Each structure stands twice: as C-alpha cells, then as structure tokens.
Amino acid sequence: MAKIDGVRYLNGRFKKALILEGPDPSLDEYLRQQGIEPDRRETQDEDEVVAILKEGQHDLIYKRSRFIINERVLQASENLAAIMLCCIGDDSVDKQACAREGVLVMNDPISNGWSVVELVFGEMITMARRIYDSVDLSNRHQWSKDNKHRYELRGKTLAIIGLGNIGKQIAQLANAFHMDVCFYDSNEVAREVGQALGWRSLDSIAQAFRVADIVTVHVSAEDVQGNSNELLLNYEEHFSQMGKDRGEDGPRIFVNASRGFVHDPKDLVRAVEEGAIRFAMVDVFPDEPGTKRDPWHNPYADSERIYSTPHIGAATEEAQPRIAKHKATTTRMLNCYGTVRDTVFAPGVSIGVEMEKPKVILAVVHSDARGTKKAVDDCIYEAGLSTLQSRHRDFSRYGIAYDVNALDSPLTEEQLHALVAKARQISGDPTAIRSLRVIEVEQTDCSAE
Numbered sequence: 001m002a003k004i005d006g007v008r009y010l011n012g013r014f015k016k017a018l019i020l021e022g023p024d025p026s027l028d029e030y031l032r033q034q035g036i037e038p039d040r041r042e043t044q045d046e047d048e049v050v051a052i053l054k055e056g057q058h059d060l061i062y063k064r065s066r067f068i069i070n071e072r073v074l075q076a077s078e079n080l081a082a083i084m085l086c087c088i089g090d091d092s093v094d095k096q097a098c099a100r101e102g103v104l105v106m107n108d109p110i111s112n113g114w115s116v117v118e119l120v121f122g123e124m125i126t127m128a129r130r131i132y133d134s135v136d137l138s139n140r141h142q143w144s145k146d147n148k149h150r151y152e153l154r155g156k157t158l159a160i161i162g163l164g165n166i167g168k169q170i171a172q173l174a175n176a177f178h179m180d181v182c183f184y185d186s187n188e189v190a191r192e193v194g195q196a197l198g199w200r201s202l203d204s205i206a207q208a209f210r211v212a213d214i215v216t217v218h219v220s221a222e223d224v225q226g227n228s229n230e231l232l233l234n235y236e237e238h239f240s241q242m243g244k245d246r247g248e249d250g251p252r253i254f255v256n257a258s259r260g261f262v263h264d265p266k267d268l269v270r271a272v273e274e275g276a277i278r279f280a281m282v283d284v285f286p287d288e289p290g291t292k293r294d295p296w297h298n299p300y301a302d303s304e305r306i307y308s309t310p311h312i313g314a315a316t317e318e319a320q321p322r323i324a325k326h327k328a329t330t331t332r333m334l335n336c337y338g339t340v341r342d343t344v345f346a347p348g349v350s351i352g353v354e355m356e357k358p359k360v361i362l363a364v365v366h367s368d369a370r371g372t373k374k375a376v377d378d379c380i381y382e383a384g385l386s387t388l389q390s391r392h393r394d395f396s397r398y399g400i401a402y403d404v405n406a407l408d409s410p411l412t413e414e415q416l417h418a419l420v421a422k423a424r425q426i427s428g429d430p431t432a433i434r435s436l437r438v439i440e441v442e443q444t445d446c447s448a449e
Contacts, residue, residue, distance in 0.1 A: 003078035007420050008102050008435035009413075010081045014059035014335050018052060020044065021064040023086040023327070024320040030328030034335055036060070044290045046073065053077040062327065065089050065311075066290050071097040081437065082106060082334060086323050087314065090344040091221045091259070099345070099398035102365035102434025106330055106342045109165055111322040112314035117169045119283065119313050120216055120257055127253050127279040128153060128214075132307060149278065151213075151251045154178045159212035161205060161232075162219035162258065163190045170216060171199050184208045187224040206237050210244045216255040217262060226397055233263035239271035252278040257313050260284040265299035272305050281307045338363035338404045338439055345395040351402050353389040358406035361439040364419075368394050368401050371426035372433070376403055379419035385409050400434065410438050 002009055017031055019040040028038040039056060043049060044067045053061075053076035061069070062084045069083055074097055083093055085107040098105050126132060128151040137144045158174045160167045160183040171181045171194070182200040184207070185191055191201045202208050209215055219229050233239065243252040254277050256262065265286065271277040282300060288311060289296040300306040314320070333339040338361040339352025353361070362380070366372045373392060380387055390405040411419070416436050423432035 004417075005420075006431060007433050008078060008080070009416065010435055010437040011059055011079055012437065012439045014081065014331070016056055016058045016079075017060040017062055017084075018049075018056065018058040019062045020049065020067050021086075023062055023064060024324040026321050027062065027086075027324035027328060030324060031331065034328075034332055036331070036335070046070075049073060050076040053080070060084055060331065062086055063092070065092055066288065067092060069093040069098070071101070074098060074101045074103055081435065084327050084331065085344075086327055088112065089221060089259070093344070095344060096398060099395070099400045100431070100434070102400075104334075104340060104365065104402070105344045106334075106340065107344050108323050108326045108330075109342060109347065111326045112316075112319040113166050113169055115316045115319040116166050116218075116257055116313040117173060119309075120170060120255055121173055123255055123257075123281040123307070124153060124214055124216070124253060127281060127307070128156075128251050130279075149251075153214075156180070156213040156251060157182065157211060157246065159183065159202065159208035159215045161185075161208060161215065161217045163187075163194045163199075164218060164220070167218040168193070168197070170218065171197070182208065182211060205233065206241060209238045209241045211246070213243055213246055213250045214253040214255070215242065217258045219258050219262060221259055229259060230261045231264060233267070235264075235267035235270055239263075239267055240274075240276045242271065242277050250278075252276070254280040256281075257283040260286040260288065268306065269300065269303050272303055279305050279307070281309075283309045283311055283313050285311070336439065336441065337361055338437065340402055340404075343395075343402075345398055345400070345402075346393060349393060351391050351393045352404055353391060353406040355389050355406050358388060358441055360407040360410045361437075361441060362403075362405045362407055362411060363437040363439065364403040364405075365434040366401055366403060366423060367427065367429050367432050367434070368396055368399055369427035369429040369432060372423050372429065373401065373403060375423035375426045375432070376405075376419060379415065379422055380405065380407065380411070382418075383411055383415045385411070410440055 014036050016037050019038050031038045057077050057079045059079045059081050065087045080103055082104040088107055088109050090107055093105050130150050157180045160170055163183045163185040174181045182202050183194050184202045184205050195201050222228055243250045268280055272280055300308045330341055337352055341350040364376055386408045388406040392403045394401045420433045424430055
C-alpha cells in the first residue's frame with residue numbers, strides 16, 4: 001500500500017521478495033507457491049540494493065549473514081514488512097532501526113545446528129589426533145608415525161561456552177564419546193536445563209578454561225541481558241589459563257564457531273605461540289568479506305597451530321535446503337495469518353492467534369508507550385467489530401510491541417487512519433503506530449508449501 005505520515009500500511013498478502021546472498025534456490029519455488037514473486041540478486045552493494053528496493057517496493061527481504069540492513073535500506077521500500085534471515089545470527093541487522101520502522105526480523109535458529117555440530121566435532125578430532133600435521137608431512141614424503149600430542153576424546157573434559165541449541169547438541173554428542181561435559185551460560189534457564197540433562201554448570205568462563213581439555217564457544221552476538229559478547233574472551237583471564245587444572249600434557253584445544261569478535265585474534269595467536277593453547281580452530285572472524293571477490297586478510301594465517309575455515313559451519317548440501325523450507329514456513333505463517341515465530345526481538349516466542357481459520361487478521365507493530373494497546377482495542381470496538389481472539393507481546397528492549405487480532409470483519413482504510421490518530425492522542429507518542437496490516441484470510445489460499 002503505502003507509508004503515510006510515518007506509518008507503514010502494509011499489503012494484506014505479500015507480493016514480492018528481494019533475495020540476497022544466495023540462499024538455497026528451493027526458496028524461490030516455496031515463495032511462488034504462496035503467490036510471492038522472488039527477486040534474486042547477486043549484488044551486496046548498498047546503493048544498488050536501495051535502488052532495487054525503491055523501484056520494486058518489496059514486501060520481504062531474505063538474506064544470510066553479510067549484507068547490512070540499516071535504516072537507509074529499510075526506508076527504501078514502503079511495503080517492507082519483514083527481514084527474513086536465512087541463518088541464526090542477527091548481527092547484520094540494525095534491530096533498533098527495524099523497530100522504529102515497524103519492520104519485523106526473523107531468523108532460523110534450528111536448521112543449520114547439526115551442520116555446525118558435525119564441523120566442531122570434526123575439528124576436535126582432527127586437532128586431537130594431529131591429522132593436519134600428518135597429512136602435510138605425508139604429502140612431503142615424510143613418515144612421521146608417533147603418539148606425541150595425539151589424544152582420544154574419550155575421558156577428556158569438554159567445556160561449552162553457551163548452552164543454546166547448538167551447545168546442547170554438542171554436549172549430547174560429547175556424551176556419546178564418553179567425555180566429561182561441563183558448561184557456562186549466563187542464562188538461568190539454560191543452566192537449569194543443562195543440569196537437568198546431567199551436565200556440570202560452571203560459575204565463570206575463567207573456570208571453564210581452567211577445568212577443560214577442550215573449550216568450544218557457541219554464544220550469540222549478545223547475551224540474554226542484551227549485553228554485547230564482543231571481546232568476551234581475553235588472554236589473561238581465559239586463554240592463558242587453558243587446562244591449568246588438567247596437567248601439562250593435556251590436549252588444550254580451543255574451537256570458535258560462534259562469532260569472530262568474541263576475542264581479539266592477537267590474544268589467541270599469543271596463547272598458541274606461548275603454548276597455553278596447544279591447537280585452535282576458528283570458523284569465524286572479526287572482519288569477513290562480503291563476497292569471494294572482496295580482499296580479505298586472515299589474522300591467523302601465520303600461526304601453524306591455528307587452523308581456520310571460511311565460515312562454513314552451515315555450508316552443507318543438507319543445511320541450506322532445510323533453512324529454505326524453514327523460512328518458507330515462517331513466511332507462510334506471517335503471510336496468511338500474521339503469526340510471528342523466531343523473531344530476534346524475543347527468541348523462542350511465537351505470537352499469533354490459534355483459531356483454525358479466522359476471517360480477518362489485524363496485525364499491528366506499535367510502540368510500547370502506555371495507552372497504545374488500548375487505542376487499538378478501542379478502535380476495533382468503535383468500528384463495531386468483534387475481537388474473536390488476540391495475542392500481544394511487548395519487546396521492551398526495542399520500545400515496540402506486536403499485536404495480532406482475529407476479527408469478524410476488516411477495518412476500512414478510514415478506520416485504520418483513525419486508529420493511528422487515537423493511538424497518538426492517548427499515548428502522546430507521535431510514532432505510536434509503526435505498521436498496520438489487514439489480512440482477509442477467507443480470500444487467500446494458504447496451502448502449505
């Protein structure tokens with residue numbers, strides 16, 4: 001529809017999606033089945049993307065982890081309803097700007113989990129058995145068969161920093177290897193779950209490094225309190241203490257497949273060069289190129305015992321189609337019923353009505369200012385409509401809320417404008433309503449993909 005006086009009056013059904021960074025091609029057909037035309041582009045240049053959005057006025061953007069979504073990009077399409085992240089990480093999206101614009105952000109926290117788990121265990125085994133050294137020497141026609149610094153995983157202590165979806169799967173696989181599993185997580189619920197599953201909860205990250213033979217990191221960009229995990233680890237408190245309680249002859253292996261900025265590369269290089277850490281492997285970097293053609297400097301290239309891979313944790317033939325299917329389902333739920341799942345504004349929360357087939361859905365992104373929710377309810381009442389079911393969720397950290405209502409009839413354009421005016425009047429907030437969407441469900445084909 002249009003953006004009027006700062007409010008997005010969104011299309012009832014999505015029509016067009018911009019696809020960046022090459023998610024699996026199966027996504028395109030899933031979208032077409034919902035009546036959404038995919039517009040797949042190779043560019044990651046901001047100016048070009050803004051021009052594409054201004055011309056196409058897309059309803060959705062699908063992307064992976066590199067292209068930056070900022071306010072300029074968001075404002076290029078007045079129809080933009082959501083950013084669909086075909087990955088776990090949301091670091092590349094300005095979430096505060098999305099909140100101001102009334103644009104939802106949804107990721108995929110589950111589909112690539114097993115791919116990362118397998119990579120991490122492959123790296124652990126590879127380093128523990130010194131496979132890289134053996135391959136290199138063999139390729140140089142040198143026979144180097146010895147047991148020095150070659151270890152079994154069985155019986156070793158594994159410390160997991162961050163017990164989310166991937167961290168739990170790592171722990172479960174470690175059990176199968178008969179490892180002693182311990183973990184650190186600042187989230188009380190994660191600690192409770194981990195202990196219930198039989199793993200030892202640690203009091204600090206420093207303790208994790210001291211008691212472990214192997215440390216693997218699986219944290220998000222921010223902790224549960226919203227604090228950045230940038231430089232979460234350092235040389236003095238963590239790397240230099242690796243395996244102190246395990247004796248001098250332990251593996252002392254470190255793996256980072258979470259975020260490149262959780263530690264300074266120089267600290268890890270120092271720890272390996274000084275022998276505090278025997279071997280390390282990283283799949284993520286503080287600065288990663290946008291495309292294969294962009295110049296890139298590997299900060300670990302000169303360290304023989306730090307092995308690096310180019311962020312391939314989710315890069316498998318199996319994971320990418322799973323992500324496409326997951327995002328297609330997320331899209332269908334939002335497209336047809338206004339249901340939000342996997343929003344990065346409130347991870348693990350699903351917001352939507354549970355009626356089998358409601359007639360009309362009113363979905364509103366509004367500020368969390370006092371009185372705004374009342375204005376929505378009052379306008380529905382004053383329009384002579386009945387709310388058959390509703391769901392509401394505040395995202396207080398971002399100053400917004402999502403409100404979804406099943407109604408017996410749609411609000412007119414005039415009534416929607418009245419809702420905006422009333423919300424501003426009652427709340428005193430000129431940005432009380434960020435976006436509005438009316439979905440007439442009976443006139444849609446919401447068949448599953």
